[in-house]
Amino acid sequence: MRAEGLPASSIASLLLALDRAEHEGGEGLPRESVLLIDEAGMVDSATLSRLVSHAERAQAKLVLVGDPEQLGEIEAGGLFRALAERGEPIHLDEVIRHRHELDREAAKRIREGEGREALTLYQAQERVTVAPNAEERREAMVRDWHEAFERGEDAVMVAKQNAEVGKLNEIAREVRRQAGQLGAQEIEVGEASFAAGDLVITRVNDPRAEIFNRERWRIAEVHAAERRVDLEGIDQARAVEIGADYLARSNPHSEAPALEHAYAVTTYSAQGTTVDRAFVAADPSMDNQELYVAASRSREETFIYATPEIQTHREEIAPESPYLREGTPHIAEAAERDGAQLAAHDEALRLKFSGLPTEELVARRDELRAAAGREESMESQRRSLQERIERVHDHIESFETEREAAQALPRRERRGELARIDTWEARSQRQTDKLETELTNMPVVGDAARRELAVADQVLAQRRELAIIAARISPPAYVKAELGERPSDSTKRKAWDRGVTQIERYRQEHSIKDPNKALGREVKRGAERARQEATRRRLQEVQRAIGLGQHAARARQLGRGLSIGR
Numbered sequence: 191m192r193a194e195g196l197p198a199s200s201i202a203s204l205l206l207a208l209d210r211a212e213h214e215g216g217e218g219l220p221r222e223s224v225l226l227i228d229e230a231g232m233v234d235s236a237t238l239s240r241l242v243s244h245a246e247r248a249q250a251k252l253v254l255v256g257d258p259e260q261l262g263e264i265e266a267g268g269l270f271r272a273l274a275e276r277g278e279p280i281h282l283d284e285v286i287r288h289r290h291e292l293d294r295e296a297a298k299r300i301r302e303g304e305g306r307e308a309l310t311l312y313q314a315q316e317r318v319t320v321a322p323n324a325e326e327r328r329e330a331m332v333r334d335w336h337e338a339f340e341r342g343e344d345a346v347m348v349a350k351q352n353a354e355v356g357k358l359n360e361i362a363r364e365v366r367r368q369a370g371q372l373g374a375q376e377i378e379v380g381e382a383s384f385a386a387g388d389l390v391i392t393r394v395n396d397p398r399a400e401i402f403n404r405e406r407w408r409i410a411e412v413h414a415a416e417r418r419v420d421l422e423g424i425d426q427a428r429a430v431e432i433g434a435d436y437l438a439r440s441n442p443h444s445e446a447p448a449l450e451h452a453y454a455v456t457t458y459s460a461q462g463t464t465v466d467r468a469f470v471a472a473d474p475s476m477d478n479q480e481l482y483v484a485a486s487r488s489r490e491e492t493f494i495y496a497t498p499e500i501q502t503h504r505e506e507i508a509p510e511s512p513y514l515r516e517g518t519p520h521i522a523e524a525a526e527r528d529g530a531q532l533a534a535h536d537e538a539l540r541l542k543f544s545g546l547p548t549e550e551l552v553a554r555r556d557e558l559r560a561a562a563g564r565e566e567s568m569e570s571q572r573r574s575l576q577e578r579i580e581r582v583h584d585h586i587e588s589f590e591t592e593r594e595a596a597q598a599l600p601r602r603e604r605r606g607e608l609a610r611i612d613t614w615e616a617r618s619q620r621q622t623d624k625l626e627t628e629l630t631n632m633p634v635v636g637d638a639a640r641r642e643l644a645v646a647d648q649v650l651a652q653r654r655e656l657a658i659i660a661a662r663i664s665p666p667a668y669v670k671a672e673l674g675e676r677p678s679d680s681t682k683r684k685a686w687d688r689g690v691t692q693i694e695r696y697r698q699e700h701s702i703k704d705p706n707k708a709l710g711r712e713v714k715r716g717a718e719r720a721r722q723e724a725t726r727r728r729l730q731e732v733q734r735a736i737g738l739g740q741h742a743a744r745a746r747q748l749g750r751g752l753s754i755g756r
Contacts, residue, residue: 200395200402201227201237208244219248229462230256287464289489292317297486303478308485309494309521318494327495331469332361334493335453338467344424346463347454348484349471358454358471363388375412377419379437380447384419386411389453392421392432393446394439399430403441404459406452419449425463457483464489472496472521481521496521539645548653549701555646561639569635575625582622589615650698657694662687668708669693672729674738682736689732696725 199207208218219225225245227233233241238254245252288294292315299308312318321327331347338345347362349355359382366372366387373386384390388409392401406424413419417434437448455463457480468488472481472495485492543551589611596607661669662676673689693708700718702710709726713719 199397201233201241203395203397205237205240218244219250221248223248223250224253225250226253226255228255230254232256232461287486287489290491293488293492296492297482300478300482300485305478305481305521305523312494317492318496320496320498322497324497327471327497328358328361331358331471331495332365335362335469336365343466345467345469346452346460346465346487347469347471348457348460348487349454350457350473350476350480352456354471354473355454355456359451362453363451373412375414377412377414377417379449382447382451384409384412384449388451389424390421390449391452391455391459392448393441393450394436394448396436399432401430401432406463460484460487463487466490468492470494474520474523494521539642540649543646543649548650548698551646551650552699552701555643555650558639558643558646562643565635565637565639568633572629572632572635575629575632579622579625579629582618582625586615586618586622654694654698658690661690661694667706668704671706672708673732673736677736685732685735689729692725692728692732
């Protein structure tokens with residue numbers, strides 16, 4: 191916005207000015223102004239609430255721009271997500287950043303929680319590098335990044351942890367130094383050294399000099415004796431000079447030094463940045479939002495770098511685990527892990543539901559489904575009525591065009607045509623009045639049941655995922671009876687995992703407690719019988735895929751025989 195000539199500042203600076211004006215009896219926001227908040231998903235709930243209050247007092251329009259599926263607030267948050275879910279936001283669906291369909295589709299899949307599918311797309315185009323250890327992964331990232339940089343492309347490496355970003359920056363800077371791309375004079379800021387040619391980000395706001403946190407720059411010249419640095423903007427075409435006073439400061443929130451290297455940046459620093467190519471260190475501790483941000487920074491291509499899953503705690507005391515997974519399954523799981531915050535009300539619901547036994551929660555969820563269906567039906571009726579009103583309004587507006595056309599007719603024809611238009615316009619107006627009255631009398635549609643249902647589904651999904659993970663590590667008797675031990679072959683292992691997921695889903699949905707029978711007792715009739723049979727058929731497909739079809743059938747028959755014998 192600053193580049194377009196609009197007044198802009200950080201939220202902290204704006205609130206400080208507004209609070210001071212309010213305290214001194216002055217004017218806050220201009221009356222009936224427009225306040226636009228970019229990256230609103232990163233604004234914590236308390237701060238967003240203060241902005242709403244200031245906007246209300248000034249009768250200003252508050253516009254929140256952001257993506258609730260990207261990185262959220264560091265402090266207590268969830269308010270922006272709650273507003274987006276409860277209101278009727280304007281959605282921008284067309285992706286214009288990525289120039290390649292692969293990157294558009296992969297980023298979309300990650301955003302929608304389909305991490306495995308996204309990684310499959312990247313792998314198909316050889317965009318995924320799995321290095322044997324972290325050191326070799328960093329070397330591969332820096333090598334590929336430097337090749338892109340040498341071609342004159344705007345490229346950046348992205349990682350989650352500050353420590354990892356620091357190591358990548360050290361390696362990249364050394365590569366550039368050996369290539370003779372950095373100046374001889376250096377200046378120290380914090381614990382790092384900087385020279386002409388270095389790529390940096392500023393971490394301290396200085397509105398008077400128009401320097402802001404997380405902006406990217408290239409060092410044009412270093413004046414070591416005067417502790418002065420000349421910067422050229424990367425994100426915006428401008429130059430500034432920063433001196434000793436600025437370099438001595440640190441970020442008041444993170445205590446980061448005034449300058450940091452920018453060959454690699456954290457996911458939080460990357461959010462809001464657009465580059466030609468992004469090289470992403472995929473960390474299994476990341477979640478869906480972090481990987482989505484990291485994978486959606488590039489115009490051209492995104493590349494993923496990972497290491498095999500390491501189970502250090504096991505390897506210290508036992509031979510190599512059969513569950514050690516090479517490749518990217520653990521990264522796919524991270525891409526599907528939801529790390530978004532909930533609003534306070536939704537968090538309270540989650541705590542309430544988390545305390546319920548699974549059987550009670552499933553029953554409550556089924557009740558909520560019916561109520562949520564009624565809400566959805568009422569909302570659909572309301573939308574349908576609003577659409578009918580809009581169509582009639584459009585029809586009424588068309589009569590004016592018809593009148594203008596009728597004026598060109600001969601007098602006798604004109605009189606008849608105008609009378610016909612008046613009649614139809616009056617009829618349409620009566621229809622509009624009737625529909626608007628019906629809309630006014632229609633009860634306001636709530637979404638309480640749908641909100642509760644979403645939280646209940648989330649809690650149940652988390653419990654199901656924990657049961658699936660536990661079954662992979664130590665399969666219970668009912669899993670072994672159907673599927674045997676987890677196979678070592680990767681293809682069969684995937685089928686086995688799919689079978690465990692089907693079993694745990696069915697047991698949760700039907701409150702099965704039987705420690706030996708995966709699907710519990712045989713159901714004799716009705717819809718329950720049909721659902722059990724459908725699950726049984728899917729399990730038989732899994733058994734065939736892992737070569738256990740006949741064995742499992744014999745085991746079940748033997749189990750029944752022993753049960754009868756007892």
